[in-house]
Amino acid sequence: MAPVSPEWSLYRSFVAVLREGSLSGAARVLGVSQPTLGRHIAALESALGLALFTRSPEGLKPTREAKALRPHAEALAAAADSLFRAASGPLGENEGPVRISASEVFAVEVLPPLLARLREAHPRIVVELQVSNRVEDLLRRDADLAVRVVRPGQDALLATRVGAVEAGLFAHPSYLARHPAPRTTAELLKHALVGFDVGAPYTRVLKLEGRALTREDFSLRTDSDLAMFAAIRSGCGIGGCLVPLGQRSGLVRILPRLFAPSAEVWVVMHEDLRATARCRTVFEALSSGLKELLGVASRKPRETPPHRQVSLGVRGTT
Structure with a gap:
C-alpha cells in the first residue's frame, strides 16, 4: 500500500512548535489543547518515520531532520494562509484581507498615513501588516504585497518602481x-x-x-x-x-x-493576484501614495x- 500523506493539520502544528519552541506556546497560538498538539507531533513523526524534536531544559529542540523540513512546511503554511485570504472575500470586490510585508521603518514611519487613506476609501478591505526586515519571497505567498528597497528578480512578480x-x-x-x-x-x-x-x-x-x-x-x-x-x-x-x-x-x-x-523603492505583488480586486486596489494605492511621498521628498532643501x-x-x- 502506498504511504498516505499526513494531514495538513499535522504540518500546521509542526510549524507552530518550530516557531514557538514549546507545545504550550504552540497550543496557545493555535487555540488547541497541549495534549492535542502533542498527539499531532507524534502522529507526524510516525507518518514520516522521523524524530522531529528532542526535549531540553529550554524547551523542544528541532532535530536535523526537522530543520531540513522547516522551509517546506513553512511554504505549505504560507500557501494555506494565502488560500484562506483568497477565499475570505469576493475576488471581484474591494472586500476581504490583504497581507502587506514591509520593513520596520516603512511599516511604522511611512505606510500608516497611506493605510489610513485606504481605509477611508475602502472600509471593507482588511489590512494585515507583516513587519519584517527580511526579504520575503512572494512566490511562497508569505504575503500578498510587499514594499521593498531591492528590485525583485522573480519573473512571476508584478512590480512597480515608485521612486528612490x-x-x-x-x-x-x-x-x-x-x-x-x-x-x-x-x-x-x-x-x-x-x-x-x-x-x-x-x-x-x-x-x-x-x-x-x-x-x-x-x-x-x-x-x-x-x-x-x-x-x-x-x-x-x-x-x-x-x-x-x-x-x-x-x-x-x-x-x-x-x-x-x-535605494530604489518597489511595490511588489504576485501576478496571479492581478485579478483580485482588493489586492489590485491596495497595490495601486500604495504605488501612487509612495510615488507622491517620495516625489516630495526628492525635492531637497538648500x-x-x-x-x-x-x-x-x-x-x-x-
Whole structure:
C-alpha cells in the first residue's frame, strides 16, 4: 500500500512548535489543547518515520531532520494562509484581507498615513501588516504585497518602481548643542555614533570617504532600524536614517556631501493576484501614495554649510 500523506493539520502544528519552541506556546497560538498538539507531533513523526524534536531544559529542540523540513512546511503554511485570504472575500470586490510585508521603518514611519487613506476609501478591505526586515519571497505567498528597497528578480512578480529614497547622517539639535557638528570624516569619527551591531549585508559595505564603518565605530549598537532612529531622535549621537524621516523629525543633517546613499523603492505583488480586486486596489494605492511621498521628498532643501547646520524641515508626528 502506498504511504498516505499526513494531514495538513499535522504540518500546521509542526510549524507552530518550530516557531514557538514549546507545545504550550504552540497550543496557545493555535487555540488547541497541549495534549492535542502533542498527539499531532507524534502522529507526524510516525507518518514520516522521523524524530522531529528532542526535549531540553529550554524547551523542544528541532532535530536535523526537522530543520531540513522547516522551509517546506513553512511554504505549505504560507500557501494555506494565502488560500484562506483568497477565499475570505469576493475576488471581484474591494472586500476581504490583504497581507502587506514591509520593513520596520516603512511599516511604522511611512505606510500608516497611506493605510489610513485606504481605509477611508475602502472600509471593507482588511489590512494585515507583516513587519519584517527580511526579504520575503512572494512566490511562497508569505504575503500578498510587499514594499521593498531591492528590485525583485522573480519573473512571476508584478512590480512597480515608485521612486528612490536617500539616506543621510542626522543628529538631534540637543546633541549638537553639546557637541558641535563635525566638518570632516575625521571629526565625525570622534563623535558618539549610532549604528549596527551584527549588521546586514548592506551595512557591512557602508563607507565614508573609502573607510568602511564597523561595529567598533559605534557607541550605541542595534540591528533594529526603529531603535536606531529612536536613539538619534533622543540625542544619543549621530546616525543614519532616511532623509525624509530625519527632516520630518526636526533632525539636523550631517555631512550631506559625504554620505548620501540612495535605494530604489518597489511595490511588489504576485501576478496571479492581478485579478483580485482588493489586492489590485491596495497595490495601486500604495504605488501612487509612495510615488507622491517620495516625489516630495526628492525635492531637497538648500544645503547649509557644516558650521551653520540648522533643522531641515519641521517637527512632525512620527
